[in-house]
Amino acid sequence: GAGVSQSPRYKVTKRGQDVALRCDPISGHVSLYWYRQALGQGPEFLTYFNYEAQQDKSGLPNDRFSAERPEGSISTLTIQRTEQRDSAMYRCASSKTGLAGGSSYEQYFGPGTRLTVT
């Protein structure tokens, strides 16, 4: 079946603008995760959802960042008043079940959205 998809794949925006990044997880996957990945580094956790509930948002850098998953499927990561330091690859991942209990289910990553703030 289809994997995790993200849109747009590339986004160039001017400083101060708001951006919305979309993630469409694998059908039936309970959990959805957002990461940010700098070049040459591993993904950095931002937030995650089980169904529509946001379980952990401890990785969101500041209150300009927010995420939602209103119907427990597609998720949107929104960055308000973008700054140049927000430029990065934003990756979404999904898994069959969540983190509680320490499941062995792997996370499937999407292709990412490359955000450039000018």
Place this chain on the structure above:
Amino acid sequence: GQNIDQPTEMTATEGAIVQINCTYQTSGFNGLFWYQQHAGEAPTFLSYNVLDGLEEKGRFSSFLSRSKGYSYLLLKELQMKDSASYLCAVRDRAAGNKLTFGGGTRVLVKP
């Protein structure tokens, strides 16, 4: 928080074996994952260890020692297509069970 260390880069010859080490510090270890990431692509799952010992999966094996806070990924019979970054990720109960990734080890396979 977690501290995950892995070498930045390794070079090996086609057909050889390479071992990528990962050391970590957690207060509530709850599993270790290895992912492969080719340049410009998404990470893909390779292995999962939660108990001590060796997990073998074809040409790839992963080892875990919880008492030492140590894991390695062993790549055998290296192929050119194995040139990629290999990411070690640890799950910690004390951090809400989310995954914390190391910086990745870039492996370059030469003919």
